Amino acid sequence: MSEAVSHHDHHDHKPSGMGRWLFSTxxxxxxTMYLIFALTMLFIGGAMAMVIRAELFQPGLxxxxxxxxxxxxxxxxxVMIFGVVMPAGVGLANWMIPMMIGAPDMALPRMNNMSFWIxxxxxxxxxxxxxxxGGAPAGGWTLYPPLVLQTGAAFPFLIFAIHFLGISSILGxxxxxxxxxxxxxxxxxxxxxPLFVWTWIITAFLLIATMPVLAGAxxxxxxxxFFGTSFFSAAGGGDPVMFxxxxxxxxxPEVYILVLPAFGIISQVxxxxxxxxxxxxxxxxxxxxxxxxxxxxxxxHHMFTVGMPLTGELFFMYATMSIAVPTGVKIFNWTxxxxxxxMSFETPMLFAIGVVIMFSIGGFSGLMMGIxxxxxxxxxxxxxxxxxxxxxxxxxxxxxxxxxxxxxxxWTGHMYDEKLGKLHFWLSTISVNMLFFPMHFLGLxxxxxRIPDYNVQFTEWNMVASIGGFVFGLSQLIxxxxxxxxxxxxxxxxxxxxxxxxxxxxTLPSPPPYHTFTTPPKVTEATAHS
Amino acid sequence: xxHEHKETPxxxxxxxxxxxxxxxxxxxxxxxxxxxxxxxxx
Numbered sequence: 001m002s003e004a005v006s007h008h009d010h011h012d013h014k015p016s017g018m019g020r021w022l023f024s025t026x027x028x029x030x031x032t033m034y035l036i037f038a039l040t041m042l043f044i045g046g047a048m049a050m051v052i053r054a055e056l057f058q059p060g061l062x063x064x065x066x067x068x069x070x071x072x073x074x075x076x077x078x079v080m081i082f083g084v085v086m087p088a089g090v091g092l093a094n095w096m097i098p099m100m101i102g103a104p105d106m107a108l109p110r111m112n113n114m115s116f117w118i119x120x121x122x123x124x125x126x127x128x129x130x131x132x133x134g135g136a137p138a139g140g141w142t143l144y145p146p147l148v149l150q151t152g153a154a155f156p157f158l159i160f161a162i163h164f165l166g167i168s169s170i171l172g173x174x175x176x177x178x179x180x181x182x183x184x185x186x187x188x189x190x191x192x193x194p195l196f197v198w199t200w201i202i203t204a205f206l207l208i209a210t211m212p213v214l215a216g217a218x219x220x221x222x223x224x225x226f227f228g229t230s231f232f233s234a235a236g237g238g239d240p241v242m243f244x245x246x247x248x249x250x251x252x253p254e255v256y257i258l259v260l261p262a263f264g265i266i267s268q269v270x271x272x273x274x275x276x277x278x279x280x281x282x283x284x285x286x287x288x289x290x291x292x293x294x295x296x297x298x299x300x301h302h303m304f305t306v307g308m309p310l311t312g313e314l315f316f317m318y319a320t321m322s323i324a325v326p327t328g329v330k331i332f333n334w335t336x337x338x339x340x341x342x343m344s345f346e347t348p349m350l351f352a353i354g355v356v357i358m359f360s361i362g363g364f365s366g367l368m369m370g371i372x373x374x375x376x377x378x379x380x381x382x383x384x385x386x387x388x389x390x391x392x393x394x395x396x397x398x399x400x401x402x403x404x405x406x407x408x409x410x411w412t413g414h415m416y417d418e419k420l421g422k423l424h425f426w427l428s429t430i431s432v433n434m435l436f437f438p439m440h441f442l443g444l445x446x447x448x449x450r451i452p453d454y455n456v457q458f459t460e461w462n463m464v465a466s467i468g469g470f471v472f473g474l475s476q477l478i479x480x481x482x483x484x485x486x487x488x489x490x491x492x493x494x495x496x497x498x499x500x501x502x503x504x505x506x507t508l509p510s511p512p513p514y515h516t517f518t519t520p521p522k523v524t525e526a527t528a529h530s
Numbered sequence: 531x532x533h534e535h536k537e538t539p540x541x542x543x544x545x546x547x548x549x550x551x552x553x554x555x556x557x558x559x560x561x562x563x564x565x566x567x568x569x570x571x572x
Contacts, residue, residue, distance in 0.1 A: 104541065107549040174556045178549045183541075208556055212564035219564075220571060231571050246567060 014514040022117075025109030026514060027094045030116050032411075034091025035404070037119055039480070041083035044127070046473050048076035053435075053469035055452050056462050069452035070138035075126065077141035081258065082165045083123055085392065088400045089261035090115075090172045093200050096407065097176060099505040099512065100194045102185025102521045107178035115171035122164035129154035140450060142247060143218065145232040145240050149225050159222045166211040173204035173211075185504070187523035191285070194503055195278060198285050199264030202292045206253045206260075209296075214250040217243060241306050248299035256295045258392065259359075260288060262399025263330060266352040268503075269406050270334050273349035274341030275500040280333040287326035287333075294323045304375045313372045320370035327363060331356060346498070347421030351402035354394055354429055362390030365440065380450075383443025389436045394429070401428075401479065408486055409493035413511040416486040420478055427475040434468025502527075 014020065024030055051072050055063050064072070094112065098105055106112045129136040134152015137143075143158075151158065180193070180201050193201075220231040221243070230236020232243040271278045278284065300308060300316040308316075334356050343349070365387040369375050378384060409415050438461035443449075447458045454462065493510040504523070508516055541549075 107541075108553055111553070170557070170560050174553045174560075177556060178552045181552060182545055182548050208560050209563060212560045213567050216564050216567035216571075220568060242571060246571065 023113065025105070025113055027098050027106045027109070027112065028411075028512070028514070030106075030112050031091045031094030031096075033116055034087045034094060034119075037116075038084050038088035038091060039483075041079050041087070041123065042476065043480075045076050045079035045084055046476065048072045048079065049469060050473050052076065053466040056454070057466040058463065059454050059456050059459055061453055064452065066452045067135060067138055070140075070450065071130070071136040073450050074137050074139065074141055075130075078126060078137075078162075079123070080392070081141070081254070082162075083119070085258045085396055085400065086165075086169060087119060089200075089203070089258070090169075092196075092261065092265070092400070092403050092407070093172075093176055095411065096505060097179055097197055097200060098183070099508060099516060100197050100503060101180060101183065101188050102504050102517050102523060103179060103183035104515060104517050104520075106175050107183050108175045111171050112175050115168045115175065118164050118168040118171075122161045122168065125157045125164070126161040129157050132157070142244075142251070143221065144247075145221060145224065145243050148221065155225060156222065159218045162218050163215055166215045169207050169211050173207035176200055176204040177208075185517065185520040185523050188504075188528070191282065192523060192525070192528035194264075195267035195281070195284055195288075196261070196264035199260040199267070199288055202288050203257050203260045206257050206292050206295070210250045210253045210257070213246060214254075217246045217250065220246075241303070244303045244306065245300065248302045249296070251302065252299045253292070253295040255391070256292055258396050259399075260292070262355065262396040262403075263288065265399050265403035265406070266334065266355050269348045269352040269402050270337050270356075272406070272498050272500040272502075273346060273352075274338045274343050276337055276341040278333065279336035279339075280329070283329055284333055287329040290326040291323060294319065294326070298323065298370075301370050301372075301375070304372050305379045317370060317372045321367065324363070324367055331360060331363075342500075346405075347416070347418060347425055348402045348406035350422065350425040351398045351405065354425070355399045355402065358390060358394030358398070358429075358432070359396075362387055362392075362395050365390065378443060380448055381443035382439045382447045382449055385449050386436050386439035386443060389439070393436065394432050398428075404483070406498075407505075408483070409497045410505065410508075410510050410512070412487050412490075413493055413509075414486050414490035415493050415497075416482055416490065420482045420485075424475060424478040424482065427478070428472060431468045431471035431475060435465050435472050436468075438462075438465045438468075 014026070015024075020029060021033060024033070051064060052069070055061070055069055094106065097103075127136075132153040134154060137148070137151050137154050137158045139148035139151060149155070180197060184193075220229070223229040224231055224233055224238070230238040232238050232240045234240060267278055267284060297319045298316055300312065301320045304313055304316070334352075338353075345353075365383065369378050369384065369387060405416065405421055442458050442461050442465075445458065447454055495509055496506045497510060498506075504517075504521060504527070505512075507521070507527075
């Protein structure tokens with residue numbers, strides 16, 4: 001145990017009661033709140049997905065009106081992106097970054113509290129729209145005008161919720177950058193940072209560059225609706241397609257905002273359970289930075305069908321293809337890390353391997369859609385739905401789940417139930433493929449996305465997808481039960497937890513004291529991750 | 531009492547000032563992107 005910890009152990013007092021959570025400036029408490037919030041939103045967004053899959057189980061209208069169905073797809077996406085994946089990533093960053101770099105806390109603890117507490121407020125605004133005249137937003141999470149301008153009383157609530165979510169993300173990003181730049185322990189040079197920290201710095205810069213663009217886009221929607229401007233109204237001299245350009249200038253980097261922290265997590269997990277250092281640490285850092293840089297030049301591949309000049313389409317096609325190079329470097333490095341390693345297959349490793357394989361499926365279908373002429377066939381079909389769900393669910397969500405399993409014993413001081421963890425993995429993996437793989441076939445056969453009813457020829461694969469969806473949804477209850485069980489007790493975890501784990505966080509006791517590294521530890525080449 | 535806790539006891543006033551400065555610069559960059567994108571569309 002480090003001198004820094006023992007120094008503070010004997011007066012490791014923490015506040016109690018509600019005040020501990022409401023006014024917390026402690027990175028571990030705020031991280032816990034982010035993670036609990038993300039898990040809660042996962043079940044809310046998941047319930048919406050269950051409504052969607054129940055309605056699509058067979059053709060015809062069974063349970064909900066088309067308007068409500070469209071609200072489900074719209075709000076499901078907003079909840080999963082802004083309420084689950086982003087907060088879960090920030091929660092893991094809050095918990096782990098200070099411990100990984102040897103800092104006592106985040107750089108700006110009060111701002112950290114604020115960036116969390118904005119979130120429940122923003123989602124109350126968003127979810128309250130279900131009870132408003134005209135219902136919840138139903139124009140799709142991409143908010144394209146003029147359709148989104150037909151939203152009823154919910155419209156300003158939607159816009160303000162997105163503004164608040166953006167502010168929360170920007171504050172979180174600023175905090176992470178300030179923490180890593182100014183609070184590293186002596187000897188913790190940039191090239192000794194754990195990959196999870198690296199992916200988060202790059203993600204934080206992406207957030208600062210792109211969230212204001214989304215905020216600008218929705219502000220312009222607001223003024224178009226209420227203040228007589230015509231940014232995106234053709235009748236007033238504006239251009240609705242311009243909204244798509246602005247939105248996707250945010251939207252594509254957003255994909256990497258979601259995925260890079262998950263890449264960071266599996267870059268920690270795979271070396272641990274392969275009992276080898278990460279293969280090509282430096283190339284991983286450069287690949288991550290390259291992916292982030294290139295993500296600013298590919299946005300229009302989301303809108304090949306709007307009628308761009310051929311030169312533009314070719315540019316965006318080639319730029320999109322080029323992202324496969326650094327992504328390929330990452331996949332290669334993870335595989336090479338496992339190569340000839342003394343591998344073991346505990347639950348975090350299973351989920352991490354799941355990410356490598358199933359994210360690649362989503363990556364390959366992404367390459368297919370990046371090819372302009374064939375994208376005209378795929379555009380707005382279930383093929384797209386299959387693609388981005390492969391990226392987000394078995395790609396990103398599995399990565400986040402791997403992180404939770406990996407660090408849960410460190411956070412709670414207890415080992416989780418390994419048998420239940422493996423059951424969770426296998427049920428989730430089988431069902432997620434049942435859920436999303438058939439969507440490729442449906443899309444190629446021409447089934448459009450965002451419809452509550454469909455032609456009978458699509459029935460069988462929709463039934464398979466729905467059954468997969470229900471099983472996947474129920475499997476996540478195992479995860480919830482496992483977490484509660486682990487928090488309440490279980491086999492005691494030692495400080496290192498995993499045999500192959502290296503890094504400052506594993507030198508702390510499990511669970512770590514309320515305040516850690518009050519005296520910075522000294523980091524050497526031998527103790528650093530690289 | 532919560533306010534009796536000093537959550538970041540190892541942070542010196544110099545580091546705290548550096549943190550604040552960096553936060554202000556990054557916030558200004560974000561604000562500039564926000565305003566810039568709206569102005570570009572005018």
